Amino acid sequence: MSGIVLEGVTKRFGDHLVTDAIDLVIPDGAFTVFVGPSGCGKTTLLRLIAGLEDIDSGRLLIDGVDAAQTSPAARGLAMVFQSYALYPHMTVRANLGFALKVARRPRAEIAERTEQVAEMLNLTPFLDRRPGALSGGQRQRVAIGRALVREPKAFLFDEPLSNLDAELRAQMRIEIRRLQQQLGITAIYVTHDQAEAMTMADRIVVFRDGRVEQAGSPGEIYRNPASRFVAGFIGSPRMNFLGGAIAAKHGAVTIGVRPEHLAIDPAGTISAAVQAIEYLGSDSFVHLGAQSGETLIARGVPDLDFRSGDTVQLRIAPGAVHRFDADDRAMPAPAPAPGANIFEETV
Amino acid sequence: MRTRRRHRAIATMFAWAASLTIAFPLLWTLLTSFKTELEAVSFPPRFLSFDWTLANYRGILAEGDYLHSLVNSVIVAGGSSALVLALAIPAAWSMAFAPTHRTRGILLWMLSTKMLPPVGVFIPIFLFYRDWGLLDSRTGLVLLLAAANLPIAVWMLFSNFREVPGEILEASRMDGASLWQELVSVLAPLALPGIASTFFLVFTLAWNESFWTLNLVTTEATPLTAFIAAFSSPQGLFWARLSAASILSIVPVLLIGWLCQRQLVRGLTFGAVK
Ligand SMILES: Nc1ncnc2c1ncn2[C@@H]1O[C@H](COP(=O)(O)OP(=O)(O)OP(=O)(O)O)[C@@H](O)[C@H]1O
Ligand SMILES: [Mg+2]
Numbered sequence: 001m002s003g004i005v006l007e008g009v010t011k012r013f014g015d016h017l018v019t020d021a022i023d024l025v026i027p028d029g030a031f032t033v034f035v036g037p038s039g040c041g042k043t044t045l046l047r048l049i050a051g052l053e054d055i056d057s058g059r060l061l062i063d064g065v066d067a068a069q070t071s072p073a074a075r076g077l078a079m080v081f082q083s084y085a086l087y088p089h090m091t092v093r094a095n096l097g098f099a100l101k102v103a104r105r106p107r108a109e110i111a112e113r114t115e116q117v118a119e120m121l122n123l124t125p126f127l128d129r130r131p132g133a134l135s136g137g138q139r140q141r142v143a144i145g146r147a148l149v150r151e152p153k154a155f156l157f158d159e160p161l162s163n164l165d166a167e168l169r170a171q172m173r174i175e176i177r178r179l180q181q182q183l184g185i186t187a188i189y190v191t192h193d194q195a196e197a198m199t200m201a202d203r204i205v206v207f208r209d210g211r212v213e214q215a216g217s218p219g220e221i222y223r224n225p226a227s228r229f230v231a232g233f234i235g236s237p238r239m240n241f242l243g244g245a246i247a248a249k250h251g252a253v254t255i256g257v258r259p260e261h262l263a264i265d266p267a268g269t270i271s272a273a274v275q276a277i278e279y280l281g282s283d284s285f286v287h288l289g290a291q292s293g294e295t296l297i298a299r300g301v302p303d304l305d306f307r308s309g310d311t312v313q314l315r316i317a318p319g320a321v322h323r324f325d326a327d328d329r330a331m332p333a334p335a336p337a338p339g340a341n342i343f344e345e346t347v
Numbered sequence: 348m349r350t351r352r353r354h355r356a357i358a359t360m361f362a363w364a365a366s367l368t369i370a371f372p373l374l375w376t377l378l379t380s381f382k383t384e385l386e387a388v389s390f391p392p393r394f395l396s397f398d399w400t401l402a403n404y405r406g407i408l409a410e411g412d413y414l415h416s417l418v419n420s421v422i423v424a425g426g427s428s429a430l431v432l433a434l435a436i437p438a439a440w441s442m443a444f445a446p447t448h449r450t451r452g453i454l455l456w457m458l459s460t461k462m463l464p465p466v467g468v469f470i471p472i473f474l475f476y477r478d479w480g481l482l483d484s485r486t487g488l489v490l491l492l493a494a495a496n497l498p499i500a501v502w503m504l505f506s507n508f509r510e511v512p513g514e515i516l517e518a519s520r521m522d523g524a525s526l527w528q529e530l531v532s533v534l535a536p537l538a539l540p541g542i543a544s545t546f547f548l549v550f551t552l553a554w555n556e557s558f559w560t561l562n563l564v565t566t567e568a569t570p571l572t573a574f575i576a577a578f579s580s581p582q583g584l585f586w587a588r589l590s591a592a593s594i595l596s597i598v599p600v601l602l603i604g605w606l607c608q609r610q611l612v613r614g615l616t617f618g619a620v621k
């Protein structure tokens with residue numbers, strides 16, 4: 001078990017500040033997911049932790065020891081690359097055993113450990129093949145196996161599933177999570193897919209422009225987003241935002257309402273035109289254009305007795321409003337005035 | 348179907364014509380080497396109907412200079428090529444995988460040294476070599492040819508290494524490979540085709556180099572280029588023997604090319620990423 005602590009970690013490429021004084025504690029044995037839009041510095045931060053890039057300023061502690069000057073291998077972390085980065089000229093067996101071979105472990109131990117890991121990942125039939133003769137999913141498992149063999153202090157995953165199709169991806173998510181829990185090894189997992197973050201994480205760290213926007217459990221982040229950015233990034237379909245008069249009534253510059261908290265109800269006070277209806281079997285989403293100009297999405301409408309073009313009334317579920325100030329930071333939930341329901345609004 | 352076959356036939360004919368045209372000087376040299384001196388200069392030239400003889404080869408091999416020069420050529424070309432690779436592989440590695448904003452400039456600057464004709468630096472080099480006792484020495488030639496071919500080798504290896512995904516090397520670093528292990532067990536096998544073709548090119552260039560080898564060397568260190576040149580001047584022109592000498596000096600390079608060819612054509616990177 002290991003603790004990874006970042007203190008003011010800063011990295012520049014030329015003039016470009018890629019990570020800006022990041023303070024972060026990666027909990028022991030937990031599955032931490034770094035999530036954020038493309039180009040926000042997730043990969044760079046992971047590579048800084050791995051030791052593949054040098055930190056410009058700040059400290060990186062692994063097990064309480066400053067590791068900034070330690071070589072990648074000596075940090076005891078294992079990385080799974082987005083491109084898998086298998087050794088194409090070696091068999092699966094040699095790929096898995098490479099780390100042990102360069103560490104000069106006894107041959108018997110290498111063979112045993114390699115086979116054990118192959119067993120764990122159902123790779124035994126492929127041990128004597130080269131990576132070129134494997135499917136994408138099998139290559140992915142070899143990449144994970146190569147990280148497992150070393151019994152690392154922590155796993156670093158950089159978007160390991162982005163090259164797989166949807167079904168395989170869903171399957172691998174579960175498999176990775178199962179392995180990690182079984183071994184109890186700390187994991188940092190980078191993705192830009194918020195659904196992947198929500199389903200896999202013990203703890204999510206949301207990044208934006210090289211800074212930590214918010215860190216917390218998936219539930220915390222979903223229920224109490226710290227900013228309009230996080231609110232819009234986590235959750236699918238994304239949160240609805242309304243400004244103007246309706247927000248002002250809540251004492252905010254913008255308010256956010258998740259699609260599941262927006263109900264189509266003749267008693268509602270927000271008028272909107274139905275633009276499109278999406279049926280997904282278990283779910284349905286109604287895309288609406290509010291009179292004030294915003295596009296809104298409402299989820300799970302029970303009786304769809306309207307069509308595109310109709311005008312309907314919307315009601316916000318009680319207590320479901322997220323309020324944001326002029327800087328797009330979340331404002332604390334207001335204490336409801338006695339007797340009055342402030343969540344019922346007119347536009 | 349028929350037009351396609353006709354197209355194929357025409358293409359084949361063109362290919363043969365082009366290959367024969369390119370290879371003609373070499374083939375003619377080969378034929379001439381089996382002629383007598385008289386037949387070699389006879390006009391109109393005889394194509395195949397002459398008295399085939401091995402006398403030219405026998406004569407050359409009997410003189411003993413050939414073996415002496417062959418050994419020198421192997422040492423000079425082999426030694427300088429080995430030295431070039433020993434320097435160029437690490438150089439190209441650092442340029443390809445740890446580039447700085449000066450990398451491009453350095454590459455161009457290295458190549459720019461090849462734009463100067465060698466004669467331009469002949470006098471200073473000659474004087475240095477005279478003072479350092481490197482004239483007519485194999486060491487001198489090895490150093491000079493290595494320096495002359497280094498830019499090309501770095502350039503070739505650099506473009507080759509850039510095809511190797513850097514993440515594979517990083518993966519080996521994460522796996523605990525030392526720099527040496529990274530170069531030898533990961534980069535070298537992946538870039539083997541490129542390294543082989545670079546070696547072959549540099550070797551051929553050194554083998555055929557005939558400015559420095561003719562001007563800095565007199566007796567002790569004469570390679571095959573000097574050996575051939577010696578045939579064309581003093582006792583008049585001996586076409587047949589000159590041809591035989593040329594053929595004999597090509598054979599070793601052909602042999603090396605043939606040995607390397609599997610590596611020259613084979614790419615190994617497939618399946619590394621994605
Ligand atoms: N070697 C480099 N030199 C210069 N700029 C770089 C380098 N590597 C990354 N950057 C820049 O740093 C920023 C962060 O890149 P990074 O790869 O960390 O993003 P990311 O969050 O992983 O994005 P994605 O989700 O697309 O993978 C980007 O703007 C990128 O252009
Ligand atoms: Mg990335």
